[in-house]
Amino acid sequence: xKWIAAAPLAALLVLLPSFAGDFYINLASQILIAAIxxxxxxxxxxYGGMTSLGHASYLGVxxxxxxxxxxRYGFGHGLAxxxxxxxxxxxxxxxxxxxxxxxxLGFLMITLALSQVLWGLAYRMSGVTNGDNGxxxxxxxxxxxxxxxxxxxxxxxxxxxxxxxxxxxxIFVSSAFGxxxxxxxxxxxxxxxxxxxxxxxxWITFIYAGFWGGVSGLLYVYYNKYxxxxxxxxxxxxxxxxxxxxxxxxxLGGPVVGAALVLLLKNYxxxxxxxxxxxxxxxxxxxVLVMPTGIVPGLxxxxxxxxxGSR
Amino acid sequence: xxxxxxxxxxxxxxxxxxxxxxxxxxxxxxxxxxxERRLIIGPNGAGKTTLFNQISGDLRPxxxxxxxxxTDVTFFTPYRRAHFGLSRTYQIITLFSGDTLEHNVTLxxxxxxxxxxxxxxxxxxxTDLATEARRTLDTxxxxxxxxxxxxxxxxxxxxxxxxxxxxxxxxxxxxxxxxLAGLSNTERAQVKSLIASIPxxxxxxxxxxxxxxxxxxxxxVTLLNYGRVIVDGERDAVIADERTREVYLGA
Numbered sequence: 001x002k003w004i005a006a007a008p009l010a011a012l013l014v015l016l017p018s019f020a021g022d023f024y025i026n027l028a029s030q031i032l033i034a035a036i037x038x039x040x041x042x043x044x045x046x047y048g049g050m051t052s053l054g055h056a057s058y059l060g061v062x063x064x065x066x067x068x069x070x071x072r073y074g075f076g077h078g079l080a081x082x083x084x085x086x087x088x089x090x091x092x093x094x095x096x097x098x099x100x101x102x103x104x105l106g107f108l109m110i111t112l113a114l115s116q117v118l119w120g121l122a123y124r125m126s127g128v129t130n131g132d133n134g135x136x137x138x139x140x141x142x143x144x145x146x147x148x149x150x151x152x153x154x155x156x157x158x159x160x161x162x163x164x165x166x167x168x169x170x171i172f173v174s175s176a177f178g179x180x181x182x183x184x185x186x187x188x189x190x191x192x193x194x195x196x197x198x199x200x201x202x203w204i205t206f207i208y209a210g211f212w213g214g215v216s217g218l219l220y221v222y223y224n225k226y227x228x229x230x231x232x233x234x235x236x237x238x239x240x241x242x243x244x245x246x247x248x249x250x251x252l253g254g255p256v257v258g259a260a261l262v263l264l265l266k267n268y269x270x271x272x273x274x275x276x277x278x279x280x281x282x283x284x285x286x287x288v289l290v291m292p293t294g295i296v297p298g299l300x301x302x303x304x305x306x307x308x309g310s311r
Numbered sequence: 312x313x314x315x316x317x318x319x320x321x322x323x324x325x326x327x328x329x330x331x332x333x334x335x336x337x338x339x340x341x342x343x344x345x346x347e348r349r350l351i352i353g354p355n356g357a358g359k360t361t362l363f364n365q366i367s368g369d370l371r372p373x374x375x376x377x378x379x380x381x382t383d384v385t386f387f388t389p390y391r392r393a394h395f396g397l398s399r400t401y402q403i404i405t406l407f408s409g410d411t412l413e414h415n416v417t418l419x420x421x422x423x424x425x426x427x428x429x430x431x432x433x434x435x436x437x438t439d440l441a442t443e444a445r446r447t448l449d450t451x452x453x454x455x456x457x458x459x460x461x462x463x464x465x466x467x468x469x470x471x472x473x474x475x476x477x478x479x480x481x482x483x484x485x486x487x488x489x490x491l492a493g494l495s496n497t498e499r500a501q502v503k504s505l506i507a508s509i510p511x512x513x514x515x516x517x518x519x520x521x522x523x524x525x526x527x528x529x530x531x532v533t534l535l536n537y538g539r540v541i542v543d544g545e546r547d548a549v550i551a552d553e554r555t556r557e558v559y560l561g562a
Contacts, residue, residue: 177430190405195393195422
């Protein structure tokens, strides 16, 4: 049933460039990138109970590595992508060892601190990162010789990667390992008594989330052809976290909806209101008050209630 | 890891646990044979649960040693002890309340299997796990509730799910922390016969206050008071002992 309902949505997504203008296609591409990023953060926040305020580190570092390798050191996109994803995952492995010494607020503070260090480095190490000017003049890859320079071709590329990411993360959370992860979130002590290694489960998830964060970072830098230290800032981490929570953490659809909402608000509201951040804040306040568990669980609940009422 | 053969399933040697200046277990020593049914009794605050928490690895003792089948596990993490054949239930119900009964028991099964690391295959595809989980639920008489979330079922049923999770692991040593707490008379009888039916391959160590039921299940009894072993031995001898009356059973 669920899959039948998803078919028209899938068709709509695939055919979007045939009826939408470039502005909307580009907006959709950005939403896809933000969705992968939010989905990867949701592995930590929603399924692992590890609230991170430094997830932009993985997006930003993957983007910077790719930007530097291709623009400064003449690497091809394929090799640069492998190195940047591998490097990001390795960094997640290292950061995970540090951050997972704590849980809850302590974990949040460590992830925040680590991301602030990277953000500071990106700003200050101007010899490498070009500091506040960012790195401009980047190119997009040409997978199988196909150019991704048009809005539509990039969108399809992003859609394929997003579909793969969504599928992989959906399997991840429904797998035996995903069940272990949720168990460790809910009852860590019991899980240890049952034979599970809570620390290892969290650490592997941390690396996996870093990996997909890195994938979204690559798409991000391909899309913008430019990278700036703000991509590493706490604001980008916090925006994604807000999206995950507003959409519904611990669900697969929630982060996607939340990421779309943040981007749409940013793009539309900022055109009309200068202080669009205020509007964003009000919208989130509204969501948290009306649907404390997020939009997707909230709507599900509403649908169930309506169905029950009509019976 | 040196694995010695031992006459005992569980040995606790001079176990001491202090929280700051408060010593909760003083040099507790126990030796429990494979297949034995041991009851641990004592007034509130005697250190019974603290002893269990040290055996299961949730608490690290200040001094002393714990051996499972001759292997020193004092510094093993809780999950390593689980793989060594140790399983436990909790005095305060510790279940996954949003998940179904079947899923709860499945986690118990999964904990000891390498497939718990599997990331690319949905858990629902493991039909052998589901079958096994349902079989275990059947033995505790809860098969009809397998699809219901734990939050939906009654307290007495949750106690039995606690037991099912531990039994699913086919432990060599099973620690039961007040398995009868808060149960009605009917439920007590159910859980009692359930505990009585645990196979002899499993050594059972139980903390329980319901003396009528617990003494029927036990072969040997240890009486703790203020973190010390007061009396230890065959059931009837311990009950007859003057000190047991004084400390625990009352005049």
